[in-house]
Amino acid sequence: MSEKAIAAKQLVVDEIKGKIEQAQSVTLVGFDRMDVKEITDLRNKFRESKSEYKVYKNTMMRFAFQELGYDEFADQLTGSNALIFSNEDIVNGPKVAVDFRKEDKEKKEKLILKAGVVEGNFQTGEEMMAIASLPTIDQLHSMLANVLQAPIRRLAGDLNNSVSKIAIVLNAVREKKEANGEE
Structure with missing residues (x-):
């Protein structure tokens, strides 16, 4: 293999590593029998959630994960795979993937959550599914605001x-005085 080809592959590995290090969470998904329209729609949903769906060669992903110390991914990198980079919130990417799987039984078999990385820790596919069920940061902020506002309300x-009760009592006193001819 030429030095130029090796350098080009190293650039891809470095790109993957950089995205992994910058993301709030990374999810490895297996995709099978998805048509172009489904993949395009899915990419758009990821983009809307401030996540990125990117397909790389398994060997490039393997090298990137190994260089970052995530040897657990080696067994997962078989078949057609993609990475979901959640750039703003840990749950955004996995949530979009799980929602896609829930659309119908056929889609459940087309997109499989295999593994992930959250805050530097390896997660299994099941753990990534559980993470997807957590509320987003925006939802947590809303819940906190409601909890803080409840006592004030x-x-x-x-x-x-x-104040209403005092006004009623004062009005009753006034009416009584008026009835007695007092002022």
Whole structure:
């Protein structure tokens, strides 16, 4: 093999390593019998979720994972594979993959979550499926905001009720005084 070919392959390996190191999570998926339209639609869904679906040769992925110390991936790199890089949130990429699999029984067999890396730790396919069921960062922020607002809303409601009760009592006192001819 020529030095030029080796250098070109090393560039691909370096690209994969860089994407793995920068991503919040990486998911290795096996895809089988997917047509061009399905892959294009899936890529668009990944893009919308700020994730990237990229197909590389298994040997290039193997070298990249080995250079990063993820030897566990060697057994998973058989057949047609792709990497999903979740760039903003750990769950975005796996969630899109799991949602695609849920669309119908046939799609479940076409896209298989094999393994992944989350915060530098190797994850099995089952663990990546579990990660996909977690809420996104935006959903967690919304949940936290609701939890923090609940006591404030309750206090505002209680204060409003107290003011209403005081107004009712004062109005009753005024009416009584008016009825007695007092001012």
